[in-house]
Amino acid sequence: MPPAAASPPARHDLEAISLIGFVHGVSHFFHLLLPPLFPWLMKDFGLSFTGIGATMTIFFVVSGCGQALAGFLVDRFGAAQVLGAGIGCFLLAALLLSVVDDYTGLTLVAALAGLGNSVFHPADFTVLNRQVSPPRLGHAFSIHGLSGNLGWALAPVFMTGIAATLGWRSAALAAALLAALALLLLFWCRRSLADPPGSDQADPAVELGQAGTVNSPFAFLQSGAVWMCFAFFLLITTAFGAIQNFATPILQQLHGLSLAAGASALSAYLVGGAAGILSGGFLARRGAHERLIAAALGTAALLVVALATLPLPQWAVLPLMTGIGYCTGIAGPSRDLLVRRAATSRFGQAAYGRVYGFVYSGLDAGLALAPIAFGAFMDGGRFTAVLIGIAVLQGLAILTAWRVGGTALPADA
Known part of the structure; x- marks a missing residue:
């Protein structure tokens, strides 16, 4: 038997993981290019909450x-070029924000930033899957998720701190500088992201059902596993969006927390999620990803139900929120590996970009859907119903993960 191909050295893996982690953090930073500046923008342009909030819907x-x-662009032109285009959109969005003088300009900023954000998941995961050795992929996906959380954490402090001292236009210019630095770093390290020889060729042995070999760029849409992955992201992100948007007022109403305590509980949820992502990278190495997802999300759902129905003392809310975030975070790396299995088991490496791009569009759909789906419950004072709805979404996400595990063939990883 011929010897197996040598795995990439640890240094090569570390370089790819670090670079992709950094640019993913930048993408999450630009999720919050506008929201920290809402108080200033609303005042200067005379906008309502609905009007300024619509910019994030556009995003x-x-x-x-x-x-x-x-x-499709990632599969056609390569991840490095597409990542560069995405960061370039962020740079243009921040520069435009620094000179914008009306609401139309703000909507253009949101659209440009959203266009830039659109490239990162298909490009990031294509690079990680092609450049990082399989034994380290769980850790790679863990760092990828953690860096996104750090980008979220940095943006409000960075943007509001500069806006409060130098004005919001200066904050926009500072964000543009960050995007420019990221673009320079990406150009400097572009060789680390180059696709390995032959990675853009479809595997002729891969087949889809009874249809013969996969020869259409849209063949992945015929896969039930891919659709289940999309549904998983839609469900789990709608649940996350509901917590992110409404946890503070819900905890104020159900458990009598102050505004500051409710915000602290939400922060505890996010910190718990980051810790869970790190732990999940180690646990994912054991395989059985759908079982790990089911255990983690099942526990999170039970904790959410407890938060909704039990007469908890105020001191218990913060650790409970931390536990919900931790369990949800554990599922992250296994989730990404499950998507990889759905992609590689049927379409080979040539379809990474298409599969990840389609599946992760469910993330944006969930974040856009959450305020609409749960806003009516909040307006009606049905706070317990919101939490129960979150638990139901997490339970449905478990079912989709099991479905993916049953329909995706064993991956070659």
Whole structure:
């Protein structure tokens, strides 16, 4: 038997993981290019909450639609070029924000930032799957998720701190500088992201059902596993969006927390999620990803139900929110590996961009859907119903993960 191909050295893996982690953090930073500046923008342009909030709807609609299409560009032109284009959109969005003088300009900023954001998941995961050795992929996906959380954490402090001292236009210019630095780093390290020889060729042995070999760029849409992955992201991200948007007022109403305590509980949820992502990278190495997802999300759902129905003392809310975030975070790396299995088992490496782009468009759809789906419950004072709805979404996500595990063939990883 011929010897197996040598795995890439640890240094090569570390370089790819670090670079992709950094640019993913930048993409999450630009999720929050506008929201930290809402108080200043509303005042200067005379906008309502509905008007300024619509800019984020534009962001996620453009990002979701663009993400499904960006996967084709990644497969055609390579991840490095597409990542560069995405960061270039961020740079243009921040520069435009620094000079914008009306609401139309703000909507253009949101659309440009959403277009830039659309490329990162298909490009990031294509690079990680092609450049990182399989034994380290769980850790790679863990760092990828953690870096996104750090980008979210940095943006409000960075943007509001500069806006409060130098003005919001200066904050926009500072964000543009960050995008320019990221673009320079990406150009400097572009060779680390180059596709390995032959990775853009479809595997002639891969077949789809009874249809013969896969020879259409849209063949992945015939796969039930791919659709189940999309549904998983839609469900789990709608649940996350509901917590992110409404946890603070819900905890104030159900458990009598102050505004500051409710915000602290939400922060505890996000910190718990980051810790869970790190733990999930180690646990994912054991395989059985759908079982790990089921255990983690099942526990999270039970904790959410407890939060909704039990007369908890105020001191118990924060650790409970931390536990919900931790369990949800554990599922992250296994989730990404499950998508990889759905892609490689039927379509080979040539379809990474398309599969990840389509599947992760469910993330943007969930974030856009959450305020609409749960806003009516909040307006009606049905706070317990919101939490129960979150638990139901997590339970449905478990079912989709099991479905993916049953329909995706064993991957070659």
